[in-house]
Amino acid sequence: MTVGMYHNRPTVADLRARKARGEKLTMLFVETPDEARAAAAAGIDMLSIIAPFWTPAMRAAAGECFVQVGLLYGELCTGEDYLRAAHAAMQSGGDCVYCSASLDIQKLLCDNGIPVVAHVGLIPSQCTWTGGFKAVGKTADSAKAVWDHVKRLEQIGCFGAELEVVPDRVAELIARNTPLLMLGMGAGAHADAQYLFAEDVLGHGTNKQPRHAKRYRNFASEFARLQDERIAAFGEFIADVKTGAYPAPEHCVPISDSEFDAFRAALES
Structure with missing residues (x-):
């Protein structure tokens, strides 16, 4: 039985309609029920919660937020692994899944009716191919490669994609010319959603704060x-x-x- 039926939280169709109207969405990566509860109370639109933190308590804490459940690249390997994990995430109240695996695995999930968010631009798990943890799309060829990736995701049926650390003008052109919901992290003002990590917003992260992050509180002190x-x-x-x-x-x-x-x-x- 599916946990946490929709009630008043948005659906994929709702978010697509909001993109079409030009509405800007907000999104946070959270790790605790307290963070999820605070995001819901504040009115954050979307949450990203990776599989180890995804529990019934997190679904309850997330309230009416649309939740993307992150499927762990590297811990899951085969298409069947991903498909089982994706169904489990959806049956426990997830609204979509994040998958950075190969196109054929992403397509397998899409073909089974699961809303899939992919990843383009700087993809942390695969960034060795693009030069490490640095911006992607700063040359014409690199920007075109990001564009082509988005178009392939459209063809296999993805619902959205994280668009990470690309020039703002490149992000704007892509977001305006794709039906995918583009979840921008360091991609300027024209992505469909602005996506940050709660630990950066709250100022308690142990890693170096990325350039695109903005600190609103100093929880570390x-x-x-x-x-x-x-x-x-x-x-x-x-x-x-x-x-x-x-x-x-x-x-x-x-x-x-x-x-x-x-x-x-x-x-x-």
Whole structure:
């Protein structure tokens, strides 16, 4: 039985209609129910949640957000692997799946009626072919290769594609000339959705913040303060145990004098 039927959250058809109307969408990569819950409360349109974090608790926390479930490239190998994982993701309340595998595997998912988001431009799992973690599409040939990739995704039936770290003018031309929902990450203002990682928005990532990210809060300093408070609290606990301040009478279970006397009498007998 499918978990979390649509209710009021958008469908693929809804998002396509919003693209056609020129509406800009917002999207976050989240890893915890708290992040998903906050995104839903704020009104974020789409969430990306990778398979290890995708749970019934995450579906519930995501509320009316459209959720893309990321299928893990490298952990899944065959078309059957991906197909089983994609069906499981959809049956547990996913709205589409992200797949960066080969075109034939992506087509297999599409042919089975699963909405598929692919990946073009800088594809982290395959970036050795394009020179590493750097922008793609800065030459005419490279931009044309991104365009051709998008057109192949159209032909096999994909619903959308992450468009990562390409020049804004290239992204604009592509987004305006494809029915695919282009989820822009470092692709300028003209992608159909602006996609960031929650850890970058909140400012607690451990990796170097990418150029396209914007930090709206500084959770790192708050987490550091909380860690200092944890250490201090644990130290106070140690001190209380050593001095006898803990446990105090209010932390202990009482027994009446009569019952305790009866208990001791029973032992003595």
